[in-house]
Amino acid sequence: MEKKKLVNDKIPRKKKKRHKVWNIETLITISTFTFILLAWFVLTELEFVSSLIMPSPATVLQSFQEVITTGYKGNSLWVHILDSMTRLLTGYFLAAVLGILLGLASGYNRKIRAVFDPIVEFYQSLPPLAYYTVLIIWFGIGDLSKVVLLFLAAFAPMFIASMSGVKNVKTEYIQGAYNLGANKWQTFFYIIFPASLPYIFTGLRTSMVASYGTLVAAEMVAGVSGLGWMVIDASRFMRSDIIFMGLIVMGIISIILDRLLRFAEGKIVPWKGKD
Incomplete structure (x- = not known):
């Protein structure tokens, strides 16, 4: 027993890592x-x-409490946030699904790429507000035109990132799968798609930034509710305190959305950056 104790004492113990x-x-x-x-x-x-140009932090905080309790122009702050997020997430989700599917298909098949790539290249260079007027004529001033605008704003970067992910897969990975007897579908699902995930998440984050900025602009141009509408409406009455409060809220929401995407990326693509 004494020998065992001596041996155990000599074995170096691993120190527990303390997370800072x-x-x-x-x-x-x-x-x-x-x-x-x-x-x-x-x-x-x-x-x-x-104070008209830059209100004090105390004034902005007071305005925040005022909008929280009594609302702004008949709607509470939560209603404005909910309206904006409903429009944003609807257009963003549709763009993410279709952008990923068509982007992967275009990267994998040249004929499919020949159909969709020129269309995306054409409209992605156009300012969203330039063709928003056309969408208002087609779909009206309501939420449908805003959702379509957000869809188009988010679709292009999502499509391009997914297509680039497929095109940048190393050929030795694909050849290795074929040599082991995998068919095209197995190669796609087990080799190409996982290798494209880092590009896809980059596209998801880029699309979120594009659609979020477009949302605010769309609500400013044609809206009756939402954070963007609240900011532009406050500017008409020189309420710089409401403007600053709205901008801070929009910035905080943007950070939260980006952090959520980063968290999902770290869980789903833990190997990114470790090649």
Whole structure:
């Protein structure tokens, strides 16, 4: 027994890794936002700028509480957020499904690529608000025209990223699958599709940015509710406090959506960047 104890004592024990709650990058980020907030506070408190141009943080916070409790123009803040997110996620989901399917098919088959690639190349260079007027004529000023606009804004980057993912799969992977007896469908589902996932998630994030920015612009041009409409309506009455509050809310939502996509990417594509 004593020998066993001596042997066990000599065996080096693995130290448990402690996960750091705060790393240097997080501290830098917090410090940056703290500096911006302090600069904002000083500039407004000492009245270096007019309150019409830049309201104080306290005024913006007060406006946020006001919109939370009493709403804005008959609708609560949650209604405006829900309306915007419903339009956004509907168009984004449809674009993601069709963009991934057609992008993978176009990358895999030249004939399918010859059909869809020129169309995407043509309209992706056009500003969304340029053809939004046509969509309003076709589908009206309601939510349908906005959803179609968001679909088109998100579809192009999703399609291009998925197609690029297939085209950039290493040929030795495909040849290795064929040499092991895999057919075309097996090669696609077990080799090409997993290898394309990093590109697909890049497309998902890019599409989210494109559709989110387009959503705000669409609500500003033709809307009766939503965060974008609330900001542009407040500008007509010089309510800079509501404008700043709306912009901050939109920015926070954008960060949350991007973080969710990053989290899903880390779970589904854990090998990305480790080649």
